[in-house]
Amino acid sequence: MTSGIDSLLILLILLNLILLGASRLHNAVRMVAAQGFVLGALPLLMQSSGAWKAALLLGIGSALLKGIVFPALLFRAMREIQVRREIEPLVGYASSLLIGVGGLVVCMVWGARLPFPWPVPSSLVVPVGLFTAWTGLFLIMARRKAITQVLGFIVLENSIFLLGLLLTDAMPLLVELGVLLDIFVAVFVMGIMVFHINREFDHINVDQLSALREDAS
């Protein structure tokens, strides 16, 4: 079973790295969808004794929402505003990848040292969780398009989900489902926001939103 968990976690790392190097938004959305499915499978493999019903619910909920609903919403937003790719990222793709590997090293070193009160199913879970959070934050910081930033937000939630899986005994299912609901509302609102930003400014580069000032004449 450990081998299965490890394989899925390494798949998560690879998806994160591809996400850092993806210039086409379609591909990036697909990678995030794949992450949703991988995360849906993880609770089933990682569940401790007896909690498989909750794990099943959590897994299916996560896969449905992150693997199907969010990508559909984002694809719809992209179709409506006719945006295909990130033209000028603040950090280039090759350098994003290299910085990502650097971040991975840091997460591996520190994540392995974090003391944990009970045994974790695999020594990789904490480092991968940290690295996923790192990827999400990096995407939010280093990309201009609002869509990519929404993606970064989802990836950030993925990491919270992954780290939360370690606490399934301590954290009730309701909290996890609540987080999923929150994120759903957030993505929904962002989808509408992206549309409005685009209609107002003919682009969705968020770095130009700072020019919106009352006193600008």
Add this chain to the structure above:
Amino acid sequence: MRLAGWLHPILALLLSPLLPGVINRVKAFFAGRQGPPLLQPYYDLIKLLQKGAVYSGTTTWVFRAGPVVNLAVLSLVLLILPLGRVPSAVAFPGDLILLAYLLVLGRFFTVLAALDTGSSFEGMGASRELQFAVFAEPALLVGLGALARWTNASSLSGMFADLSPAFWGDSLPLLVLLASAFLVLYLTENCRIPVDDPTTHLELTMIHEVMVLDHGAVDFGFIQWAAAMKLWVLGILLVGLVLPGASGWRGLDALAGVVGLLGVAVLTGVIESIMARLRLLRVPQLLVGASVASALALLLTFR
């Protein structure tokens, strides 16, 4: 005892021209063509080796040294490289670094020979070759380093000696990562399709072919031969990784290695038939991806 290892370079010299032949046959099959005979590379080599050479007055000894050094270096590499599960003739701790540097030496002389002609096109090819080499070398060195840590051996023969399904066990992801990195390296170093198109003859898009435009006759024969040997050398790295277990009988192991190499050649033919060449600007991205896969494999061995 190590006789099998000493035979490896001779075997490679004799059999390596088969590999481009196989690739061409597979490509012809996919395109629905008759295709050149399987032994065509041998006919070409024999024809080229019988010719007399003409040298331009502007070239120096560097130009003539290029192909010779390249072929010699690749034969040397085969002395430290095990053929699948057959140990190599010479093995010492750290020979994987020697392997990387020998490959670089061969490339260095090819590039010098290209620059020596003073042709602007060859200079362009040389520049591209080195640009991609900068991205490819970390993938090779880090990948070999990961393999060394994984198998706990410091020589190439030791590294490849006990890789088997039983050893793969829990580290299957590691194997997949390394194999994909080595496959990209194999295609890059041999100038196969996602990186370079070996059949194109347009100077603007070529990388390797453009560097050897001014070589003729015996020199060109050596270059073709060295290209076939390089297919063999880089292929062995990939085959050694995925070959399941040693049989204990050297002859059978060697046969398994050669069959594996032919398999990789078939795979190359398939890839060339179903893929298009990447844009020149995208190639570094592919190579950075291979380096990242190697680095990830190395990281996984540290936990």
